[in-house]
Amino acid sequence: MQKPIQLQMPGRPAGPQAETPPPAGPGILFAAPHRPMFLAGAAQTVLAFLPWVWELLARNGLLAGPAWPWPPGWVHGLWALYGVFPFFVFGFLMTAMPRWQGMPDTPGSAARLPWLCLVGGWLVFDAGLLLALPGLLAAGLALVLAGWMLAARFLFGVAFRPGKAGLHPVAAWCALGAGAVGLAAWIAFALGAGAAAARIGLAIGMWWLLTPLFMVVGHRMIPFFSASALPRYEAYRPDWTLRLLLAVSALHGALAMADLAALAWPADLVGAGCALWLSWKWQLRRSLAVPILAMLHLGFVWLGIAWLLFGLQGLLAAAGIPTLGLAPLHALAVGYFATMTLAMVSRVTLGHSGRPLVADGLTWRLALALHGVALLRVLADVLPVGHDPLLALAGIGWLAVFGPWAGRLLPIYLKPRADGRPG
Template identity: 30%
Template sequence: MKQSLHRLFGDGFRIFFLAAGVFGLLAAIYWQAWLGVHAFGGMVTEHSFAPPPHLWHAHEMIFGYAGAALGGFFLTAVPNWTGAKAARHGFIVLVAGLWLAGRVAIWMSGSLPPVLVAAVDLAFLPVLATKILTQLLNRPKPQNMMFLGLLTLVWLANATVHADWIGLGGPGAEVGLRAGLLGICAMIAVLGGRVTPAFTRNAMTRAGRETDLPASRKPVELIGIALAIGLPVLVLAEAPERLIAVLAVICGAAQLARLAGWRTGWTLGQPILWSLHLAFGMLGAGYLLLGLSLTGMGSEVAALHVLGIGTVGGMTVAVMSRAILGHSGRALVAPRPVALAFGLIGLAAVIRWVGSSAQIDLYFAAMLVAGALWIAAMALFVLSLLPAILGSSAAE
C-alpha cells in the first residue's frame, strides 16, 4: 500500500489521470442526482457552492476534470519532448494538492469569500505552467512553447468566470466558460492533430503497410490550428457573434478535412486508435454545430456539449488510456472495458446533442441517459486501468 501510494505521486500521469477519472465520475453523479430530482418535479434550493448548479457543473468539468487531464499530460509529455528531468515527488504532490484545493474551494464557495475561492482555484495552472516552462527551456521549440500561451488562455478564461462571481464585472461567467472550453479544444486541435495521424501511421508501419499512410496538408493544418486558437480569444474579446459563427464553421470544416487524410477506416478494429479519430471527428462536428447555432440553426448548448463530452471527454480518455498503458509497460491495446468506455462517451455526446436539438421534449431524458453513459464510461476507465496506474512502470 505504501509503495503504491509513493508510486502514485512518482509520475504526473498517475495521480492526475486517476484524479480526472474519479472527479469526472463523482462530479457527474452529483449533477445527475440534481437533474433527477428536477426531472421528477422536485426542487433542490440549497448547495454548498455559490454559483447556480449549471454553472458549477460547467466550470468543474472544464477547469476541474479537463484541468487534471492537462496536468497529467504535460507533466508526462514535456520531459519526453525536451529530455528534461521529470517533476519530482514533491512538486507532483504540491501541484496535485493545488488542483484538489481548487475543487474543494469551488465546492465550499457558498461559505467562503469569493476572492479566496478565486485565489485558490486560479493557483493551479500558473504553478503547472512554471514547471512546464523550465522543462521546455531545456529544448525550446516554438511548436511546444505555444502550449504556455494556450494554458494562459485557459487561465484567463477561468479568471473571467471568477471576476464575475466576485462581482468585478467583465464579460461574465458564461463567456469565460465558453472560452475555457474552446481553449481546451484548441489544445486538442494542436495535440490531437499531432498524435492521431502519428500513432495511426506508426501502427500501420508496424503492420507492414508502406503506402496510403496518414497524410496532412499544411495549408489545411494551419487554417485549422489558427482558427481553433483564435476562437477562444474572440469569445473573450466579445467579438461579433456573426464573425465567431463564420470562423467556427470554417474551423470545423478544416478539422474534418484534416481527419479525412488520416486513414480512419484502417483503425476500426483498434479501439486505442479509433478513439482518437472519433474524438477528433467530434471536434470538427462540434465547431460546425457551434457556428450554425450562432446563426440560429440549432442549439448552442447542444453544440458546446458535443465539444465538451465528445471532444474533450473522448480525447482525454483516449490519450490518458494510451499513456497509462504505455508508461506502465503494458501493450498498447485497450482492455475491453476501456474500449467500451470510448464508445459510451461518443454515444453520450450524440444523445446529449439530440436532447437539446430535437423538436419533441427529450431534454431531461437525454440529459439523464447521456449522464449515465458518461458515469459508466468514467467507472470503466478508472476500474480497468487502476492496476496499471498503481502498478510498476516499464522503467522499474
C-alpha cells in the same frame, strides 16, 4: 485476437532501468507526473458530475434538487472546463512535452506541489458550494490558480527551451496561460464581479484553453501513433493546418467573450472543413483495425462535427432562425474533449504502467458508449421533444461510462509498473 502493440516512445531508454521502483501504495503516486494528475482527473470525471446528474434528475421531478449559490449550468461548466480535463492535460504535458523537446523525463516530484494546490483548491471550492460561502469559493479558485501557475512555470522552461520552441509546445503553453486568465475571471466573479466575468471565464475555458490543447495533442500524436501501428502509413501533420484551427478557435473565443459568438460562423465552417479533411488524411477507416488507435481517430471526428454545428447554428441565426441550443457546445465538450480524454488517457496509462498497448473489450465498449452519450446530449437540443429526459439519460450515461473506467484506472496509479521499470 489482436496482438499487443509495443511502441518505443521517443526519448525513452529501451532497456530496463537500474533504479528500483517504489513499492505499491500511496508512496508510488509521485513516481511519475501523470500518476497523481490522472488519478485526480479520473476521480473528477465521476465526483464532479454526480451533483450535475442530481440536478438533471431533479429537473425531471425524480428528486428534490440540490441548492446552488450560482446558476447550476455555470458551476457545471466551471467544473468541467477547469476541474476535470485540466488534470489530464497537466499529466500528459508534464510527461510528453519534455520528450517532444528532447529533454529527460520529468520527475514525479515536480507534480507534487501543483497537484496538492489543484486538489486542495477544488476541495475548498466544493466546500464553498455546499456552505454557499462566496469567500470559500474565491479562496478555492485562488488555490487552484496557484497550482495552475506552478505547473505552468515548470512547463514554460520546457516549451520555450532555447532553439526548441516549436509550434506544438508553445501553443500548448499559451493555452495554459489563457486558462490562468480564465480562472482569474472566475475569481473576480466569486468576489462580486458581474455575469460578464463568468461568461469570459467559460469562453476562455472552452475556446482558448481546452480546444487549442486538444487540437495540439491530436495534431501531434494521432499521426505519430498511426504511423507506429499501421503498415505503410505516412504521417501527415502540416503546421498550417494546426495554425488555421488555432486561429479559428481564438476568433470564436474572442467573439464569445463579447457575447457575439453567432458571428463566428464563417470561421467555424472553415474550421469544420479543415478538421474533417484531417480526419480523412489521417485514414480514420484504417484505424478501425486497431481499437486503441481508433478511439483517438473517432474522438477527433467530433471536432469537425462540432464546428459544423456551430457554423450551421450561426448561419441560421443570421437568417433569423434560432436553433440547436447547446448542441454544438456539447458536441465539442462531450463528443470531442471527453472521447479524446478517454482514448488518450487509457493509452498513456497502459504504456506508462508497462502494460500492452491494447484496448481490451471493456475499454473499447466504454469508448463506443461515450460516443452514444455525446449523441444523446446533442439530440437533447436538436429534437423537438424530450429535452430534460434526454439530458438526464446523457448524465446517467456519462457516469455509466466513466465510473467503470475510473474504477479500472485508479488502482494502476498506486501500483508499480508491470514491467518492473521505475516511473
